[in-house]
Structure formats: C-alpha cells, structure tokens
Amino acid sequence: MTGPDVSPDAASARPRPVERFKPTSGQALGWFGLAFAALALVYVVWTVHTTTGVRIALGAVFFGTLIWVTQVRPRATAYPRHVVLKNAVRDHHVPLAAVDEVTIGQTLSLWVGDERYSCIGIGNSIRGDMKERRRRAVDEADVGRSRFSELRAKAERANLDERAMSYQTFVVTRLEELVETAKRELRELGHQPGTPRHTTAWPEVALLAVSGLAFVVSLFL
Structure with a gap:
C-alpha cells in the first residue's frame, strides 16, 4: 500500500511512459560523431597494433562517450505521475503534481517553487x-x-x-496538460505530490573518467 508521501509510480517497478519527448538539437551531429568514433575504434583495434593505436582507441572511447552524454543522451520522458529530465550525467525525477510552471528557453525548465529543474536536450x-x-x-x-x-x-x-508553432511549443503544452491531470488525480486521492529527486548516470561517469585518465596516461608512454 502506497503511503501519502510516496509517488504512485514507486509502487510499480517499470511504469510505462505516457510521452517521450525527443531532443530538439544535436541528434544528427551526435550520431555522426558516435559513428565516426566507432569506426576509428574498430580501425585501430583491427589494424594499428602500436602505442599510437592505443592512444587513438582510448581517445575514440573518451570522445565518443563525451558526444553521447552531451548530444544524444539528454531528453525528457513523462510517466503517469512524474517526468524524468535526462541531462549529461545528472537526471531529475520530478513529480508532475509538484510542478508549478513549465517554461522553455535555451533549455526546458520545470519549476517547483523557486527550484528549477532543466533538461538541456530540449530548448529553443x-x-x-x-x-x-x-x-x-x-x-x-x-x-x-x-x-x-x-x-x-x-x-x-x-x-x-x-x-x-514548433515542437517546443508542443512539449510545453503537453507537459502542462500532464501536470494538470496529475494535480487533479492527487487531489481526488488526497495524496501529497512528493518531492523531486536526482540520479547520476554512473556508467557514463565511470567510462568518461577511466577512458580520459587512460588516454592522458597513454600520452606519456
């Protein structure tokens, strides 16, 4: 049984998204960069078995990961009771019923009181x-x-x-609709909206740290 301060989504292990908002910029450049980094990695692993090849391979892994976290990974996904704003390595999980305002400028922003939670993947x-x-x-x-x-x-x-009229306008309008629906449902249930929380993309952080450090060390070999 879900307590009054627990989001209803927490009772489900895998809540289904109700809306996936695609990034508005950087996707083409990001996927091109990832493809280039992958080709460079495959080439040196297959043909260049030297110290220079190791450096190029490590550099390809580092810069490929950097492109992934800055250009491809950031996006927003709405669930029945909350929205996940994915950024480079830090994500925001914001209860829809707690949102006071949705704005969009260079980034999409959800305001909870004076606190702003942004997604760098969507913006004007x-x-x-x-x-x-x-x-x-x-x-x-x-x-x-x-x-x-x-x-x-x-x-x-x-x-x-x-x-x-743009996709950005649709994102704001759709999120406002979901916020109003979530607020109405929680009022009917008598629940509290909960508080935003944060998660870190530890696999990406680890890969950036390890590949970056290894690349720097390889320069002195």
Missing part, C-alpha cells in the same frame, strides 16, 4: 528566440497606433504566431 534555437523577441516588439509597438496600424500589426503578429 537562437532563431526561435529571435522570433519571440520580434513578437514582443510587435506587441509593444502596437500601443498608441492608429486603427489601420493596429490591424496591420495584428496581422503580422498572427503570421509570426503561425510560423512560430
């Missing part, structure tokens, strides 16, 4: 930020204009809004 591009600034500029310039100017400004703003 520089171009998206420029569109947002243009939209705000149109709104500000709308004040004090003639009726004709106001209509023209509204048409321009509508055009900007239409072009600004």
Whole structure:
C-alpha cells in the first residue's frame, strides 16, 4: 500500500511512459560523431597494433562517450505521475503534481517553487528566440497606433504566431496538460505530490573518467 508521501509510480517497478519527448538539437551531429568514433575504434583495434593505436582507441572511447552524454543522451520522458529530465550525467525525477510552471528557453525548465529543474536536450534555437523577441516588439509597438496600424500589426503578429508553432511549443503544452491531470488525480486521492529527486548516470561517469585518465596516461608512454 502506497503511503501519502510516496509517488504512485514507486509502487510499480517499470511504469510505462505516457510521452517521450525527443531532443530538439544535436541528434544528427551526435550520431555522426558516435559513428565516426566507432569506426576509428574498430580501425585501430583491427589494424594499428602500436602505442599510437592505443592512444587513438582510448581517445575514440573518451570522445565518443563525451558526444553521447552531451548530444544524444539528454531528453525528457513523462510517466503517469512524474517526468524524468535526462541531462549529461545528472537526471531529475520530478513529480508532475509538484510542478508549478513549465517554461522553455535555451533549455526546458520545470519549476517547483523557486527550484528549477532543466533538461538541456530540449530548448529553443537562437532563431526561435529571435522570433519571440520580434513578437514582443510587435506587441509593444502596437500601443498608441492608429486603427489601420493596429490591424496591420495584428496581422503580422498572427503570421509570426503561425510560423512560430514548433515542437517546443508542443512539449510545453503537453507537459502542462500532464501536470494538470496529475494535480487533479492527487487531489481526488488526497495524496501529497512528493518531492523531486536526482540520479547520476554512473556508467557514463565511470567510462568518461577511466577512458580520459587512460588516454592522458597513454600520452606519456
């Protein structure tokens, strides 16, 4: 039986995701980098049996792991009661019912009180930020204009809004829906939302540390 302060998801060993949010940038570059590192590793292991080959192999492992944690691994996954924000090596597990606000800038952010929990894999591009600034500029310039100017400004703003519809907007909207659903269900059950927790991607941390140290040592051989 689940206590009032325990997330309902904790009672299940493998809760099923209700939404997987794909990363918005770095995927193509990340997979290309991983493929290049893998090819380099296979090549030197197969053909270059020298100290230089060892250095290249260790460097390929280190930089391949670095590409994985910075470009491919970061993403967000929503479950019935919580959302997991994966970052390079530190992940946030945030109860949906505890979220006060969902925002997106350079990164996706979930606010619980004054605390912010971010995912570096999802965010607006520089171009998206420029569109947002243009939209705000149109709104500000709308004040004090003639009726004709106001209509023209509204048409321009509508055009900007239409072009600004993006995957990032969907992520925020979907998360807000899940937050509202989770809050309503917990109110009906009389449970507390729980508190966010953190986990560390220890396999990635260990691989980075070991391969990086081994690569540096190999330079002195």
